[in-house]
Amino acid sequence: MGKRRTTISGRTAVITGAASGIGRALAQRLAAHDCPVAIADVDEHGLKETEASLRGPTLLRVLDVRDAAAQHDFADQVRQWAPQPLGAVFNNAGVTVGSRVLNAAPEDDQWVWDINFGGVVNGTRAFLPILLEQNDGVIVNTSSVFGLVGMPGQSAYCSSKFAVRGFTDALRQELRGTGVRAVTVHPGGVDTNIVRNARYREDPTGRGRTQQQVADDFAAITMTKPDKAAEIIHRGVEAGKSRILVGPDARIFDLLGRVAPTRYYDVLKWIESYQRRRSSS
Template structure:
């Protein structure tokens, strides 16, 4: 895979320090890697999709290290962290555990293999990535661990029980970590994207949607209409939020609205969501 470096001096703050991004073959991961590189950071990227990963690496003009990686593999994550540390032309300042997948199925008819796949990538991938790089940050007493949850880490949604469980788990894990890290010089940030124009729905394992439909293409097309935030806008929001030291980063107006709704109506929020979705669909 691609591997480039140079001898430029480090810049102040996050910009200029080495950044690690998982799930960088497309979507938010690709846009974020490109943005961080454009702001002077050497970037280490990984993804299971080797072809997409190579495309991301080719689009980055600065120092880049790219490796095909299954984030659910703990040993592979440890080996990746060691390789990045050896390669990094500047201290590692940021790790974004972004890789994610989903499945659309009812809880009563869920395939165990699908639920395990989602949890292994979305939750254990985050845990393994955090544990792989955290010792490096603690030793240097600086760095940011940014873990990508979702608006579905703020609310439950029918046919998304596994995905919601994984993203709630990421939220709880990262918030607990943030409290543990107080005074260490290391920060933990939770990221909650709303509808982002990525391929996550198109690449989902699909059985049935929330209205009982079995047309995967129709579901993906509907998501494309609702998802208003571009990956580039999401990347900017993440970058700016991390630079400002935010503990929680909400991406898109829908994420902001859902955060407010679930705090205002913590039990019956979905009654409101259903009415709003009906209006949007019409």
């Protein structure tokens, strides 16, 4: 099935996780491209800050994506409000927790699964009927590079993002023959607040770092800013891509997962060790 270009600029867009990070950047970019935007997040303060940064028609909804009934109510609200046909739904809300499988807190893992995967499922099921009635539009679900490879200390996050990938791939095949598409987004390291907002009990690497130190270390290695991520996603959706890799590190992870599916972590550790030796020489 070849690429089918889709114009979402100028059409209504729905974005969850819009209080910060990629979600906020998407809202800003799409609003600048004449999209009425319906933004949702559990963080009301951050959501209002996003709203204040936008131009054009905006619908704000404080929303816990885990609540399926609330998602359906939001879809009904968007249907009534939208000044333009619905072009794209970005199921983008996400959280993380760092822990090893052996000592993980089950309630933390469930929190991650319910938001990262359950939220995507709820959002898809709520808005897909609108898109199918139009026979047009795009469901855009945010996975991760950790939906391409598994990493130690990230079992809950990886499993949720692999689930998003599998769910969206299956949906894509179900939508064959319709005017609706399903897209998976795999961001690499993007400079967002996801680590600062994580549930944190201890450093999963065993190095005793505080949550702030882990967040600072993450920020130091990120390769993509949210506005650049939003640009890549927007352009990728309109170019008809079914899978969008965000950032140069995403391409590296994708390649390693293909050529060294059981040894990619060894390769990554070797690269890290090599870089440390170079920087200290």
